[in-house]
Amino acid sequence: MLKRRSFLIFTSILGLSSYLNAGKKSKFDMEFKKVKLTIASVQEHMFPKGGLLPYAKDIKATQFLYETINHKSYDRDIKQFIIDGANEFICREGSGFVSMTESEKEKALRSYEESKRGEMWLNWIMTLTMEAMFSDPIYGSNIKEIGWSAIDSYGGYPRANKRYIWG
Amino acid sequence: MVVTLGQIKDIYGVSMYDVVIVGSGASGGAVAYTLTKAGYKVALLEKGKLLSRDEFSKDELAYCRRDIVTPNLFDEYHTIEEKVNGKWVATPTYESGWSFWNGNIVGGSSNLMSGMFHRLHPDDFRLRSKYGKIDGANIVDWPISYEELEPYYTKVEEIVGVSGDFRPHRYEPKRSTPNFPQKPTEENSVTKLIEKSCKELGISALVTPRAILSSGKNGRNGCTYSNFCGSYGCSSGAKGSSREALIRPALATGNLTLLPHKYVKKLYSTKDRVTSAVIVDTLTLKEEQIEGYIFVISAQAHESVRLLFNSANKYYPNGLANSSGELGKNLIFSGGGAGEGELHKDSLKDIEFKELIKTGLFVNRSILDWYFIDDWWRGKFKGGLVEIMFQHQNIISRSLQNTYSDGKLVWGKELGERIVDNMTNQKSIRFEIFNDWLPNDNCFVSLDPNHKDKYGMPVGKLRIQAHPQDLKVGNYIAKKCKKILKQMGAKNIYFDISSTPPQNLVAGGCRFGDDPKKSVLNRDCQSHDIANLFVADASFMPTGGSVAYTWTIYANAFRVADKIVKILKYKNN
Numbered sequence: 001m002l003k004r005r006s007f008l009i010f011t012s013i014l015g016l017s018s019y020l021n022a023g024k025k026s027k028f029d030m031e032f033k034k035v036k037l038t039i040a041s042v043q044e045h046m047f048p049k050g051g052l053l054p055y056a057k058d059i060k061a062t063q064f065l066y067e068t069i070n071h072k073s074y075d076r077d078i079k080q081f082i083i084d085g086a087n088e089f090i091c092r093e094g095s096g097f098v099s100m101t102e103s104e105k106e107k108a109l110r111s112y113e114e115s116k117r118g119e120m121w122l123n124w125i126m127t128l129t130m131e132a133m134f135s136d137p138i139y140g141s142n143i144k145e146i147g148w149s150a151i152d153s154y155g156g157y158p159r160a161n162k163r164y165i166w167g
Numbered sequence: 168m169v170v171t172l173g174q175i176k177d178i179y180g181v182s183m184y185d186v187v188i189v190g191s192g193a194s195g196g197a198v199a200y201t202l203t204k205a206g207y208k209v210a211l212l213e214k215g216k217l218l219s220r221d222e223f224s225k226d227e228l229a230y231c232r233r234d235i236v237t238p239n240l241f242d243e244y245h246t247i248e249e250k251v252n253g254k255w256v257a258t259p260t261y262e263s264g265w266s267f268w269n270g271n272i273v274g275g276s277s278n279l280m281s282g283m284f285h286r287l288h289p290d291d292f293r294l295r296s297k298y299g300k301i302d303g304a305n306i307v308d309w310p311i312s313y314e315e316l317e318p319y320y321t322k323v324e325e326i327v328g329v330s331g332d333f334r335p336h337r338y339e340p341k342r343s344t345p346n347f348p349q350k351p352t353e354e355n356s357v358t359k360l361i362e363k364s365c366k367e368l369g370i371s372a373l374v375t376p377r378a379i380l381s382s383g384k385n386g387r388n389g390c391t392y393s394n395f396c397g398s399y400g401c402s403s404g405a406k407g408s409s410r411e412a413l414i415r416p417a418l419a420t421g422n423l424t425l426l427p428h429k430y431v432k433k434l435y436s437t438k439d440r441v442t443s444a445v446i447v448d449t450l451t452l453k454e455e456q457i458e459g460y461i462f463v464i465s466a467q468a469h470e471s472v473r474l475l476f477n478s479a480n481k482y483y484p485n486g487l488a489n490s491s492g493e494l495g496k497n498l499i500f501s502g503g504g505a506g507e508g509e510l511h512k513d514s515l516k517d518i519e520f521k522e523l524i525k526t527g528l529f530v531n532r533s534i535l536d537w538y539f540i541d542d543w544w545r546g547k548f549k550g551g552l553v554e555i556m557f558q559h560q561n562i563i564s565r566s567l568q569n570t571y572s573d574g575k576l577v578w579g580k581e582l583g584e585r586i587v588d589n590m591t592n593q594k595s596i597r598f599e600i601f602n603d604w605l606p607n608d609n610c611f612v613s614l615d616p617n618h619k620d621k622y623g624m625p626v627g628k629l630r631i632q633a634h635p636q637d638l639k640v641g642n643y644i645a646k647k648c649k650k651i652l653k654q655m656g657a658k659n660i661y662f663d664i665s666s667t668p669p670q671n672l673v674a675g676g677c678r679f680g681d682d683p684k685k686s687v688l689n690r691d692c693q694s695h696d697i698a699n700l701f702v703a704d705a706s707f708m709p710t711g712g713s714v715a716y717t718w719t720i721y722a723n724a725f726r727v728a729d730k731i732v733k734i735l736k737y738k739n740n
Contacts, residue, residue, distance in 0.1 A: 045578070052583035073233040075264070076241065106579075113576060122576055127567060134562045135228040150583075151590040153562050156225035156393035156527070158402050164229045165222055165236075 028083075032066055035086035039065065041098040042089075042122070043129045045105045054146050056129055064132035064141040065125075073164055078124060085121030136160045184210040184424070185735055187444055187459030189431045189474065192275025193717055194703040194724035195465035196409025196417070200326070201728030203422035207735055210457060211414065212429040212446060214238075215271035218410075223278070223400030227561050231398050236279070237268035242621040245469070248630040250609075257628055259618060267629065267670045269467060272400075273427050274410025276467070276671060277717065281397030282378035282406055283554055284329050285714035286320050286340050286722075288538060289313035290549075294603070294710050298549055304605035304634050305497050307709045310681045310690040317343055319722035324348055324376075327407035327721055328384060331376030338538040339373075352381045352390050352529045356522035357510075357596065361532045361555055363517060364654035370647075375533040375554060378407035378717070387411055392527030394560050432624050434462060434478040434487060434700075441487070441700050447622055460738065461699045461731055465724070468706035469498065472612040472676040473627035475702075488694035488702075493678055493687050495612040498629065499711045501672035502637035503551055503600035506645055506662025507558060508652035512592045516656050523594050530556045534651075537644050538713060548636075551602030551644055551713035555651075558595035565590065596657055598648040600641050602713045604668065605634035612676050633666035674705035674716055691730040692723070703727045 043056035043065070056062075069079040090097065093108050100108065112118035132139070133147035138160045141147070148154045186202050188195045191213040199211045215236065229235045238244075240261040247265060248257040260266055270276035290297045292309040300306070321343050323329065331347035333339070351374055358372075365372040379396070382389040387404035396406070404411050417423040428449045435443045435456070443456040464471045472495045478487040486494045512520045537550040558565065569585040570577055577585060604610075609632035614625040641664035652660045680686030683695035692707045694700040703724045705716050712719070 046582070048579055051580040052587045073229075073235055073239075109578075119576065123570070126570055126576065126578065130566050130570075131228060131232070131563055134566055136224070136226050138226075139228060148562065151562070151566070151587055153560075153565075153590050154526075155227065155562060156395035156399075156560075157391070158221065158224045158393075160224040160226035160229065161221075164233065165218070165224070165226065166216075 028070065028079075031083045035083060035090065036062060036066070037098050038086050038090055038095075039082075039125065041105070042109065042125055045102065045109065046126055047129055047133070048102075053150050054133060056132075059132055059141040059143060059146065061129045061132040061141060064139060065128045067140070068128060068131065071164065081121065082124060082128075085117065085124070088117070089121070138163055184208045184457070184459045186210070186461045186463060186731065187457055188212065188463045188465060188703075189444065190275065190464070190466035190471070190704065191273050191409060191414060191425070192270070192465060192467060192704070193277045193409050193720045194705070194727075195463070196274065196277070196413035197721050197724035198463050198465065198701075198703050198728040198731065199417045199423055200413035201725060202731060202735075203417040203420040205732045205735075206420075206422065207732075208422055208424070209417070210424045210426060210459065211417075212431055212444070212457070213271075213273045213275075213425070213427045214430045214449060215273060215427060217273040217425065217427045218278075218400060220400075220402045220404060223402045225393055225395040225399055227395075227563050230279075230400070231561055232563065234266065234268075236270055236272050237266055238271060240264070240266055243268070243626070244618070244620070245626055246615045246618055246628045248628055250632060255630065257615065259626075265670070267469065267673075269671045269673075272410075273425065274408045274414060277408040278400040278406070278410055279398050280378070280406070280408070280715075280717055281556075282717075283533070283715055284323075284331075284376045284378050284718040285533070285552060287313065287316075287712040287714060287719055288338060288340050290539070291710065291712035292316075294549065298547075301605060301634070301636055304607050304636065306605065307678075307680065307685075309709055310679060313340060316719070316722050316726060317341070319725045320718065322725050323718055323721045326725075327378055327412040328380045328387070328405075329376050329378050329407070329718075330381040332374040334371075334373050336371055336373055336535050338535040347376060349381045349384075351531055352377055352379055353392060354531050355525060355528040355557070356518045357530060357557070357594075358532055360517050360655050361530070361651070364651055365534070368650060368654055370534060370536055370651065372532045372555075373535060375531045377529065377531065379529075380405040380407070385416070394527040397559065398561075430622055431466070431474060432477065432622060434474065436478065436480060436482065436487060436697060436700075438482040439697065441697055459699075461701065461734065463701045463703050463727075463731070465702070465704040467704055468673045468676050469612045469627050469629055471702055471704055471706050472498075473614065473625075475677070476612075476614045476627075477624050483696065488677075488687055488696050488700055490696050491684055491687060493685060495676050496608075497606035497675045497678055497709065498610045498612050498631075498673065499604045499606050499675040499708065500610075500631075500668035500670075501711065501715065502602045502604040502633060503641045503713075504645060504662060504664035505597060505599045506648055506652070506660065507595050507597045508655070508657025508660035509593045509595050510655065510657055514656055514658070526560065534648075537647060540640075540643065542643075545643070548640065549603055549713070550640055551600055553644060553648055554599045554601070556597050556599065558597050562590075596652060596655065598645075598652070598662075600644045600648065600664070601715060602637060602640040602644065604637055604711055606675060606710060607632065607634050631668055633668070638664055638666060672715060674708040674711050677702045677706035678709045679707040680709065692727045693730070701727055701731065
């Protein structure tokens, strides 16, 4: 099996990992604030307006991502990897990714995907966005079951009345 | 009644019970049910929380994608030892993410099972006698026969509740009743297509018995067909979990003290008796001891072994109940694998697509034709069981299957089109193969000398290696199954038979047998060394058969409980 933790922590080519501080909420909030717009922009490129699936911005996918990786049930290494990967991507592309044209964004993301680490980061962003879209509406993103409606597939009953079973 | 240890002491003066059970899953529940019904005072210890029916929502994120009903792997974990480039390498599961926990809540993993129930075949009890020695495999006959377990299989049908429709088959074990106590759960029209296709191929499709009530019984409702069953708890009470079928009625006797949030660190013993269990309250971290006349370990195979190793003392320096040196050895899983194909809207035959995509209904079809194989070319060998089902209906995981094409991530409008097409114009039909995981010298549990859990106890190290025969059998059956899917008109059929174990189907490690030098437990699942110590979970199994274990675990635990009742009666007289 892949030694996930070792890979995530020690392969950061830019040495940006602040793993030791990962548990500190305020530190995390500061780190997330720096990368939030970039992550949102990536999500919106992956799940754009006018497609068959909901637009990432319309379902508040970035807020879902923030709340999800900040929840105690979320793997702390992947949480840090989300931040590190975003920082790495920003370092590669400069801070201008958010203002690029769609074709420039596509080129930048495909370029990042060429590295194993980049592919992994993009995969996590996509996974978290799809979790936002298709999880129970109680998590705040599958608003009025918009994600489920798009694919005509609905969750079972009873629906959740608390996030993560007991909050 | 859920009370604290302090309250118990208030009530009884001392936390002393007739029987203390460690673990509330299938086996712990069956023992608790039997003993409390017989009037004995029982403490049932469970590391996890007690969830009510209402809390068993169909929340994919919580139940299937996060460690909510299992421990956080950074707190509690195993190390898994696999052979990498010719060397054994142990990897903690917090690194791999490969959790070996299975439902740490009251009722254990029985809450989350799919409930596809099959009895072992009589020849599963005498595999060595029937098929002889296989090089590299430690196959032995069981010390008991199918006939001894049969009344308890029947008992499970009644008490836990098994629905089905018996169809005679050459490999169906004999029953003492003509049919199941309840008719099958409602079925999807795909069953017609399966049966027709199997018939065309000369294959017998049988109705899968399920530990799911099709109609209400004893305060439990019949199935409400929620579309999400396996991996989820049941909110109607229909699923025959230990919590619903056994612990709930045991609590009603007033004889059961259910103690959730209790982690058992170790057992104290003299040479002859277990005297107490050291428990930690997982919420307060307060440590206490609990005493009993008899102790029953039912913590799931690998964890029961770990507890016995962690209970080593001056009398048993190599682990409690381990004078044989067999503790932890011959861990087994379920061998086999799975395959899938797609039934497309535009090429579906014999049934309507709108019927196919009707949600919530069961497929309930299994094939026993290859349970024993006599092949003109390959000869005679033990085969396995096939279950046919839909792909799990989880929405997030099904959607995520569309994110790669030609090794590259897909996103944007193309991703949306792929997902919508996949979710609305086709339905995946799946087969799962269950064949023996042959016990061998490189599949066992020990303690990891380098890793401890958050309670300071050494974690279990699982060395895992499958026997080549397991793969041979799985591949043989998978090729047969592929033909069924093809006959059904499925497209893009594939299968994967691997030596990666399903961590929820684990057994062995505390073999039972008549020879104290070669087994941990006697035929009653009582320690050869310590008379008041029983192990009731699947760890007793020397071989696993070719079906999921749960029915056999329930049945054997009822059998063991009857033996304990006899001891307690003798003691009280």
